[in-house]
Amino acid sequence: MYKGTALADEVVALNPHFADAVEELDLQGDDETSTMDGDGDRESLVSESSVLSEKAAASRLAALAVRPALDRFGFVARAEEPVDARSGGFGTDVRAEPQARSAAQARQENTELHKWLSMLGPRWRSWTLAPRRLLLKRRVRRGIPNAVRAHAWDLLTDVPSLHPKLPEYSELVARCTPEVFEEIERDVHRTFPEHALFSQVFDAAGDPVESKRGMPDGARLLARLLAAVAGHDAELSYCQGLNYVGGLLLMFHTEERALCLLLALLGRCGLRECYLPGLPGLRAAIEAFDGLVAGSLPKLHAHLEKEMVEPSLYCTRWFMTLFIGCLPFEASLRALDCICFDRDPKVLFRLGLAVLSLHEAKLLRLRGEALMGALRTAPSECADVDALFSRAFALRVKRRALGGGALGRLASAAVRK
Secondary structure, eight states: OOOSTTTHHHHHHHHHGGGHHHHHHHHHHHHHHHHHTSOHHHHHHHHHHHHHHHHHHHHHHHHHHHHHOBTTTTTBOOSSSSSBBBSSSSSSSOOSSOOOOOOOOOOHHHHHHHHHHHHHTTTTTHHHHHTTTHHHHHHHOOOHHHHHHHHHHHHHHTHHHHHGSOOOOHHHHHHHHHHHHHHHHHHHHHTTBBTTTTSSOOOSSEEEEETTSSHHHHEEEEEEEEHHHHHHOOTTTOOTTTHHHHHHHHSOOOOHHHHHHHHHHHHTTTOOGSSSTOHHHHHHHHHHHHHHHHHHHHHHHHHHTTOOOHHHHHHHHHHHTTTTTTTHHHHHHHEEEEEHHHHHTTHHHHHHHHHHHHHHHHHOOOOOOHHHHHHHHTTOOOOHHHHHHHHHSSSOOHHHHOSSSHHHHHHHHHHOO
């Protein structure tokens, strides 16, 4: 492969999908130079090689222009973002981080990473027990570093004990019925359209490259993952909202490992009832959340009742997607950190209250459609993730008031209390 310039490495680093195109360009260059007569003029060889190098560089620059830069999570960075972009279904288009992290932020993240690497070593079990568990809890709430997030999620939910008990992954996928798989395929096409794993791949000329199944690689992986869940749990089957949770997990895990973690979130972390037919967990959660708003934000609750804004109109999407595509992506990841640590979705109630609390003054001034629009966009406007979580954990939402581990039982207990 021709490596006369470092530009190829930069292009591939920004967009791994372009690796094949870069290699093809280089192979074309190798073919043209190899056909020259070995007895030809050396100056001619050097001249033609220079031309080929310039052409390859120009092609790579053109491809780089076609494919926008990505943020650290893999989302496409746009110069301008729509205020209320929709990708269809429950979620919204996730926006890329607006700017690069500062040197101070990078140093802080490296410090946190060093701490987590030490914790995730041979003495991990000691961190799950008192008195170290309290320190672990504080570090989880600050956010697990991306470099070790997948491994930490597995350990917090005890995925290693679940993996050996599952049937073969391909067998679970095959159990999914054609009708359910057709429904899954409809949803995966509109899941994370701005992420490199799920977005359309382009060639050097800027033309879309269709895969064998007519969808990006990430969409195929997600379709198989959701089919495996449906094959494992026939009662649950598939429910809209799971596509966002599964898609996020695939950004960090292989298919098989993502399946184990998703099943752990549904079972051990109490999210399954939220996606069962009839959505019993979701209904109970919305009812409980309405009670929490009435107790914590009585003025806002009275205003919403006066405007006839039911909580289901704005918080259904929050609970069903675990705020993925609603909050800034870093906040969604930190919410999942907390769910894995607590093995309990209580943080979703805290975040919902925090979002309303931070926007209460604005919401009290609005009515009608303007009020509904502000409620829809409120989570995405919480740009200061640290401030959001500080407010969330300052609110009084007691575990004993929320009941057991499953979302339905959890929410129902909150209402009775």
